[in-house]
Amino acid sequence: xxxDFSEDQIMIKDAARKFLExxxxxxxxxxxxxxxxxxxxxxxxxxxxxxxxxxxxPEEYGGTGLAYMDLVVLMEEMGRNLLPAPFFPxxxxxxxxxxxxxxxxxxxxxxxxxxxxEKVYTLALTEGSATYExxxxxxxxxxxxxDYLLSGTKLFVPYAHAADYLLVxxxxxxxxxxxxxxxxxxxxxxxxxxxxxxxPTAAHDRQCEVRFDRVKVPxxxxxxxVNKGWDIVEFILQRGAVLKCAEMLGGTEAVxxxxxxxxxxxxxxxxxxxxxxxxxxxxAQMLIEVxxxxxxxxxxxxxxxxxxxxxxxxxxxxxxxxxxxxxxxxDGVKIHGAVGFTEELDLSLYFIRTKSSEFSLGDxxxxxxxxxxxxxxxxxxxxxNCL
Amino acid sequence: xxxxxxxxxxxxxxxxREFAKEELPPGWLAAMLEEENSDEDxxxxxxxxxxxxxxxxxxxxWPVEYGGKGASLWEQLAYSEEAAYWGIPGVGMGIGGVDWVxxxxxxxGSEELKKKHLPLIASGKPDGVWCTAYSEPNAGSDFANIRxxxxxxxxxxxxxxxxIWTSAAHRARWCWLAVRTDLNAPKKHQGISVIIVDMKxxxxxxxxxxxxxxxxxxxxxxxxxxxxxxxxxxxKENNGWYQLMHSLGFERGSVAGRGCGYNRRILDELVQxxxxxxxxxxxxxxxxxxxxxxxxxxxxILACETIWKMSKGSNPVYEPSRDKVFNDQIAERLxxxxxxxxxxxxxxxxxxxxxxxxxxxxxxxxxYWLFPGIAIxxxxxxxxxxxxxxxxxxxxxxx
Numbered sequence: 001x002x003x004d005f006s007e008d009q010i011m012i013k014d015a016a017r018k019f020l021e022x023x024x025x026x027x028x029x030x031x032x033x034x035x036x037x038x039x040x041x042x043x044x045x046x047x048x049x050x051x052x053x054x055x056x057x058p059e060e061y062g063g064t065g066l067a068y069m070d071l072v073v074l075m076e077e078m079g080r081n082l083l084p085a086p087f088f089p090x091x092x093x094x095x096x097x098x099x100x101x102x103x104x105x106x107x108x109x110x111x112x113x114x115x116x117x118e119k120v121y122t123l124a125l126t127e128g129s130a131t132y133e134x135x136x137x138x139x140x141x142x143x144x145x146x147d148y149l150l151s152g153t154k155l156f157v158p159y160a161h162a163a164d165y166l167l168v169x170x171x172x173x174x175x176x177x178x179x180x181x182x183x184x185x186x187x188x189x190x191x192x193x194x195x196x197x198x199x200p201t202a203a204h205d206r207q208c209e210v211r212f213d214r215v216k217v218p219x220x221x222x223x224x225x226v227n228k229g230w231d232i233v234e235f236i237l238q239r240g241a242v243l244k245c246a247e248m249l250g251g252t253e254a255v256x257x258x259x260x261x262x263x264x265x266x267x268x269x270x271x272x273x274x275x276x277x278x279x280x281x282x283x284a285q286m287l288i289e290v291x292x293x294x295x296x297x298x299x300x301x302x303x304x305x306x307x308x309x310x311x312x313x314x315x316x317x318x319x320x321x322x323x324x325x326x327x328x329x330x331d332g333v334k335i336h337g338a339v340g341f342t343e344e345l346d347l348s349l350y351f352i353r354t355k356s357s358e359f360s361l362g363d364x365x366x367x368x369x370x371x372x373x374x375x376x377x378x379x380x381x382x383x384x385n386c387l
Numbered sequence: 388x389x390x391x392x393x394x395x396x397x398x399x400x401x402x403x404r405e406f407a408k409e410e411l412p413p414g415w416l417a418a419m420l421e422e423e424n425s426d427e428d429x430x431x432x433x434x435x436x437x438x439x440x441x442x443x444x445x446x447x448x449w450p451v452e453y454g455g456k457g458a459s460l461w462e463q464l465a466y467s468e469e470a471a472y473w474g475i476p477g478v479g480m481g482i483g484g485v486d487w488v489x490x491x492x493x494x495x496g497s498e499e500l501k502k503k504h505l506p507l508i509a510s511g512k513p514d515g516v517w518c519t520a521y522s523e524p525n526a527g528s529d530f531a532n533i534r535x536x537x538x539x540x541x542x543x544x545x546x547x548x549x550x551i552w553t554s555a556a557h558r559a560r561w562c563w564l565a566v567r568t569d570l571n572a573p574k575k576h577q578g579i580s581v582i583i584v585d586m587k588x589x590x591x592x593x594x595x596x597x598x599x600x601x602x603x604x605x606x607x608x609x610x611x612x613x614x615x616x617x618x619x620x621x622x623k624e625n626n627g628w629y630q631l632m633h634s635l636g637f638e639r640g641s642v643a644g645r646g647c648g649y650n651r652r653i654l655d656e657l658v659q660x661x662x663x664x665x666x667x668x669x670x671x672x673x674x675x676x677x678x679x680x681x682x683x684x685x686x687x688i689l690a691c692e693t694i695w696k697m698s699k700g701s702n703p704v705y706e707p708s709r710d711k712v713f714n715d716q717i718a719e720r721l722x723x724x725x726x727x728x729x730x731x732x733x734x735x736x737x738x739x740x741x742x743x744x745x746x747x748x749x750x751x752x753x754x755y756w757l758f759p760g761i762a763i764x765x766x767x768x769x770x771x772x773x774x775x776x777x778x779x780x781x782x783x784x785x786x
Contacts, residue, residue, distance in 0.1 A: 284775035371677035380655035
């Protein structure tokens with residue numbers, strides 16, 4: 001066992017923190033919240049120049065060829081600084097599955113464009129049912145000549161308004177289980193018949209409704225195999241969930257830090273409020289939870305990195321992240337008192353993102369169900385082995 | 388980073404599982420904290436201590452010269468986890484022999500004390516069994532408030548006073564005793580020392596305290612002009628507070644590995660019970676069990692982080708308190724969820740674990756009735772939270 005960061009990881013962490021503190025201070029985060037695009041293309045290009053988009057893409061596609069764990073470290077810093085950018089959808093939700101399932105031509109073209117910052121990608125997965133169950137995929141797909149025609153509506157698609165391409169999950173067969181008969185398409189966002197509308201979320205984090213009206217997609221734009229798309233979705237759910245955990249972890253670390261600092265500075269009854277046990281014990285509990293989330297996230301990530309992804313650990317990490325992010329923000333707000341209720345406090349920027357993080361790639365109920373399935377299948381050690 | 392135990396630890400786990408299979412009665416499922424309660428259980432625990440000693444596991448992390456194997460902290464953690472999972476009794480040599488008396492003696496004890504007591508503990512025999520006497524009627528969380536005195540007279544100390552909540556005092560041969568050696572010290576933390584007392588000494592009286600569920604775990608211990616050789620002083624006179632903070636650190640640090648092994652066992656039992664009794668299909672129940680699985684995995688990985696820091700040579704200050712309070716919180720939830728799952732059957736007297744109505748050998752009831760004791764021992768949750776606040780978050784002292 002070893003909990004140490006590698007030298008690469010320490011470098012990534014330091015460089016990311018420096019860059020984000022300089023290029024993306026909180027007034028920038030606030031400004032982008034009201035911006036039409038929701039992110040800064042100049043900053044995006046600088047991120048690409050730093051090698052972030054291609055961090056774990058192979059060098060042949062213009063990437064740096066680092067490992068999944070290194071991306072986790074970077075995401076944690078982005079979460080800590082609340083970077084508003086389509087990084088998560090482009091890299092976590094699209095580049096990773098394309099690297100895994102894409103054809104040689106697809107990888108060649110797409111991954112290079114992602115690595116150099118030229119193109120923004122996103123995943124159009126959830127629909128009106130607003131779940132991550134396969135049964136929720138209803139977007140109709142017909143084959144007409146050499147093209148597929150896509151019709152339906154996708155909901156809560158991050159940064160679709162700014163995306164150049166969409167990975168669209170559609171239903172290509174009604175036979176068998178809902179998991180069978182799902183296909184993933186790479187769709188040009190400028191295709192005729194696509195209509196995008198930004199959903200007014202509390203976090204202003206640019207989630208969209210995307211309507212598809214007989215959108216033509218050429219055959220060669222299928223990612224992976226026809227009707228086998230749910231494997232890709234499962235891959236995205238697992239890889240993406242842990243990266244989301246890392247982002248949320250960074251957020252909880254920042255919230256705990258600013259709340260702890262406030263508790264040391266804020267004087268009431270002639271003492272810092274952090275000297276009162278009612279406050280101090282709340283902070284101590286926050287520390288326990290944040291540290292627990294940190295190592296649970298790293299543990300799940302390490303298993304992915306080592307090529308032995310554990311569905312159990314991944315769902316444990318996301319369940320924990322959902323709980324801890326919300327709890328830490330809520331207690332952080334409360335410890336700040338009335339100022340915690342204001343827009344002016346940086347903490348509010350973290351708090352306002354609780355729900356979008358929670359429901360990104362599975363809420364507690366979804367992941368508890370997955371954990372329960374794993375527990376049900378596990379044979380306990382004390383049966384068979386001993387006694 | 389690397390989140391896998393090494394082959395050495397995995398091999399040790401396999402050996403312990405094999406040992407458990409051979410040495411424990413069929414269907415064995417020990418309930419925590421209760422081995423000192425009945426003569427029968429205690430007798431069995433002592434037999435197991437002897438066997439663990441023969442295997443070299445009882446004090447495996449101690450140096451060879453003191454009866455250990457020089458095992459790594461990781462092996463020690465794997466052993467604690469497995470022993471607790473399988474419910475192997477007799478791992479502690481009373482209250483603290485293995486976990487903090489030994490390590491504290493190695494840190495502060497004279498050569499003479501080390502040579503005498505460490506092999507005794509490592510032997511797994513009744514003469515190596517300890518109790519630990521810190522609390523007094525007016526010194527609970529405010530531990531430094533102790534009054535029991537040890538007054539030096541030539542080459543002896545004369546001890547007078549009363550200790551309370553002294554677990555296993557009725558089983559122990561030796562007492563790890565916190566006393567006041569300077570009655571006029573300007574501050575109460577000064578003037579405290581640690582002295583070893585033979586429980587067979589004249590003037591030592593042990594009076595049972597029975598817990599609300601009928602367990603005889605702890606006691607009152609009275610010291611009435613008890614004469615102890617001055618060489619029984621551990622470390623320096625009046626340096627006791629400093630030494631005791633280390634001992635308490637060892638004590639808190641011993642909770643995590645054992646706790647996650649034991650909690651994991653109870654969870655596995657509950658999942659199995661739920662599956663066999665058609666309860667697992669109920670969403671509320673399976674989600675509660677899923678939550679417990681998340682908590683216990685978190686506990687395990689935090690325990691590993693503490694060990695990792697120690698293995699790198701740093702001295703974790705708040706982490707043992709973090710791990711201890713987290714274990715208390717998990718034990719409480721597990722006990723409440725577990726009794727809920729057993730429903731009416733959870734009303735059974737935990738001491739009647741062979742009763743035909745008792746489920747899972749009474750381990751869930753035992754956890755329910757004993758977790759408040761686990762939570763209070765070695766420092767209440769509130770005391771642990773103070774330590775986390777002060778040392779983990781650098782907040783001002785709050786008490």
